[in-house]
Amino acid sequence: xxxxxxxxxxxxxxxxxxxxxxxxxxxxxxxxxxxxxxxxxxxxxxxxxxxxxxxxxxxxxxxxxxxxxxxxxxxxxxxxxxxxxxxxxxxxxxxxxxxxxxxxxxxxxxxxxxxxxxxxxxxxxxxxxxxxxxxxxxxxxxxxxxxxxxxxxxxxxxxxxxxxxxxxxxxxxxxxxxxxxxxxxxxxxxxxxxxxxxxxxxxxxxxxxxxxxxxxxxxxxxxxxxxxxxxxxxxxxxxxxxxxxxxxxxxxxxxxxxxxxxxxxxxxxxxxxxxxxxxxxxxxxxxxxxxxxxxxxxxxxxxxxxxxxxxxxxxxxxxxxxxxxxxxxxxxxxxxxxxxxxxxxxxxxxxxxxxxxxxxxxxxxxxxxxxxxxxxxxxxxxxxxxxxxxxxxxxxxxxxxxxxxxxxxxxxxxxxxxxxxxxxxxxxxxxxxxxxxxxxxxxxxxxxxxxx
Numbered sequence: 001x002x003x004x005x006x007x008x009x010x011x012x013x014x015x016x017x018x019x020x021x022x023x024x025x026x027x028x029x030x031x032x033x034x035x036x037x038x039x040x041x042x043x044x045x046x047x048x049x050x051x052x053x054x055x056x057x058x059x060x061x062x063x064x065x066x067x068x069x070x071x072x073x074x075x076x077x078x079x080x081x082x083x084x085x086x087x088x089x090x091x092x093x094x095x096x097x098x099x100x101x102x103x104x105x106x107x108x109x110x111x112x113x114x115x116x117x118x119x120x121x122x123x124x125x126x127x128x129x130x131x132x133x134x135x136x137x138x139x140x141x142x143x144x145x146x147x148x149x150x151x152x153x154x155x156x157x158x159x160x161x162x163x164x165x166x167x168x169x170x171x172x173x174x175x176x177x178x179x180x181x182x183x184x185x186x187x188x189x190x191x192x193x194x195x196x197x198x199x200x201x202x203x204x205x206x207x208x209x210x211x212x213x214x215x216x217x218x219x220x221x222x223x224x225x226x227x228x229x230x231x232x233x234x235x236x237x238x239x240x241x242x243x244x245x246x247x248x249x250x251x252x253x254x255x256x257x258x259x260x261x262x263x264x265x266x267x268x269x270x271x272x273x274x275x276x277x278x279x280x281x282x283x284x285x286x287x288x289x290x291x292x293x294x295x296x297x298x299x300x301x302x303x304x305x306x307x308x309x310x311x312x313x314x315x316x317x318x319x320x321x322x323x324x325x326x327x328x329x330x331x332x333x334x335x336x337x338x339x340x341x342x343x344x345x346x347x348x349x350x351x352x353x354x355x356x357x358x359x360x361x362x363x364x365x366x367x368x369x370x371x372x373x374x375x376x377x378x379x380x381x382x383x384x385x386x387x388x389x390x391x392x393x394x395x396x397x398x399x400x401x402x403x404x405x406x407x408x409x410x411x412x413x414x415x416x417x418x419x420x421x422x423x424x425x426x427x428x429x430x431x432x433x434x435x436x437x438x439x440x441x442x443x444x445x446x447x448x449x450x451x452x
Contacts, residue, residue, distance in 0.1 A: 003102035006075055007109055016075035016106070016113040025073075031066050032078070038063075039085055043137040043145075050175025052145055058090040075106050076115040081132035088139045091146040097203035097210070100133065104210040107217045118224035130214065130228045140232045143240070149196060151187035154179040159240050166431045167439060168239075182427050188247035189414055201244045201251045208237040246407050249297065298412035301336070302391035307405045308332050310396040319399070323440055324429035328406075331425040338375035340368065342421045399433060406430050 009015035020028035038058075045051040063086045067079050080103045087095035106114045116125035133139055144160045151157070157179040163169035164177040165184070171177075179187075188197055211230045219227050245252045298304050308328060315325040334342050343351035351368060358364040366374075396402050410426040432440060 002098050003071075003080075003105075006071060006102055007105050010073070010075065014113070016110050016115055017073050019115040019117060020070065020074045020076070021078065021116070028070055028074070031070065032082070035063065035066070035082060035086075039082075039138055040089070041137070043089075043141045044172065046173070048173040050172035052141070053089065055089060055091045055142075058086055060086060060090040060092065060095070064095075074115055075110065075113075077103055077106065077126065077129040078116065080106075081129050084133055085135070085138045088142040088146070091142065093143065093146050093148075093200055093207075094203045096139075096143065097207040100207045100210040100214075103130065103133075104214045104217070107214055111217065111221055112223070118221070121224045123218075123221075123224035123226045126224070127218075127226050127228055130218070131230075133211065134228075134230050134232050136232055140236050143233075143236055148184075148200060149187050149193050151179075151183075151190065151193060154183040154187040157184055157187070159236075159243065162243055163239075167435060167443060181431060182424050184243075185247045185427060186414070188244065197244065197248060198251070201241070201248070204237055204241050204244070208234060208241065211237075249407075249411060298408045299392065300388035300390075301416075302389060303394065304409045304412050305332075305335060306391040307394045307396075307409050308335070310394045311402050311405050314396045314398070314402050321437075323432045323444075324402075324406075327425045327429040327432075331422045331429075334421055334425075339419065340372045340375045343368070346421060403430060403433055 010017040021032065040053045040057075043053045045053060064083060067083045070076070070079055080099050084096050084099035084103075087093075087099060112118075116129060118126055144163070145158050147156050147158055149157065155178060157177075160169070161177040161179050162181055162184050164171055164175065165179070165181040187193055211234060215228055215230065219225055298307060308331060312325065312328050312332065315322050315328065319325070330345065334345060340351070343354055347354075354368045354371070356366040356371065394405065396405055406426045406429060410423040410430075413420045413423040413426075432443075435443075
């Protein structure tokens with residue numbers, strides 16, 4: 001980590017150095033209060049257009065250099081929290097995470113000495129410094145809008161774009177998503193972006209774990225113990241991590257530290273009572289206890305088919321009005337079908353115009369009629385279909401299990417049959433799971449001009 005050097009003591013008698021703010025140090029005073037003025041009071045510039053603070057207004061290299069210099073003389077939570085805000089405002093998730101980790105490390109190692117110190121049991125100054133991480137306009141919303149990837153197909157997108165495209169957040173005025181949810185998920189799964197996704201996921205999980213560890217340290221402090229609030233930040237970090245977990249189940253190698261800190265008897269992260277659902281992280285299958293059932297990624301097409309049938313049975317029995325039911329049935333109808341049938345089902349007014357263009361001067365092409373003829377061919381006599389194995393038992397008894405199964409089947413198709421429309425349909429089905437009737441109506445008719 002960039003700030004590992006901060007864990008070395010400045011001196012034997014003052015391992016964290018003096019509090020330069022209390023000493024009215026000229027360099028500290030001049031930088032700190034001028035820097036605070038550079039932090040915007042509001043992140044949302046216009047509610048009518050959704051315009052936000054321009055991250056280019058932050059000269060992050062200049063801010064980091066100035067803070068680094070001061071941290072050489074004082075181990076100060078105010079400075080690290082200030083830099084964390086600058087990093088978030090500049091759209092730098094990794095830099096933000098490093099600041100959180102540095103704050104956590106200093107508190108754990110130097111509770112009595114890190115600045116601002118707790119004087120006569122008064123922790124107000126320290127609490128105020130730490131809780132700068134929880135500010136909506138200076139940290140939380142900037143992280144939501146921070147660029148996640150610059151993908152060659154989806155372009156540049158943020159977590160905010162994902163929230164808008166899934167309907168989790170309402171747009172501000174004329175705000176629109178830069179990419180749809182399916183494209184974002186595909187970009188996160190792309191091998192081209194694997195290294196960046198790995199780095200971002202690590203940064204997000206370490207930031208969330210760092211906040212949980214900081215809270216524990218502050219609550220158990222020898223003097224002036226307190227409980228800092230990270231509710232706003234933790235919710236956003238949790239949701240961002242969940243996006244990565246759904247797209248890349250391989251990233252979730254185990255329960256993260258933040259979850260472990262919350263886990264206990266009967267709480268998330270611990271096995272439930274006998275017969276209660278047991279959740280499997282990372283988009284794997286969640287099943288009830290009882291007869292052996294599939295746990296983990298979908299292993300083959302037969303299990304994927306069985307999973308969709310189980311999900312359909314749940315929604316048809318318990319939530320028959322759910323639009324997810326229609327999408328799941330459409331996915332089943334296209335299961336194992338050729339491209340031409342998918343085009344006829346999903347692009348009914350345009351499918352006949354589809355062609356495979358070879359881009360040659362001679363104008364070689366396959367029109368939709370010829371593609372349909374080719375799709376109708378049967379296997380040659382004697383040719384054996386590939387057997388990928390029997391279906392494993394699948395259980396779906398509630399919405400949470402349905403969501404986990406949808407993600408598992410979606411991930412299976414993205415890996416084994418990327419040309420299939422099934423993952424697109426299942427992803428859309430998931431976006432409807434927790435939406436009410438009014439929200440669904442708005443989504444179904446958003447393509448029509450609004451009256452007036």
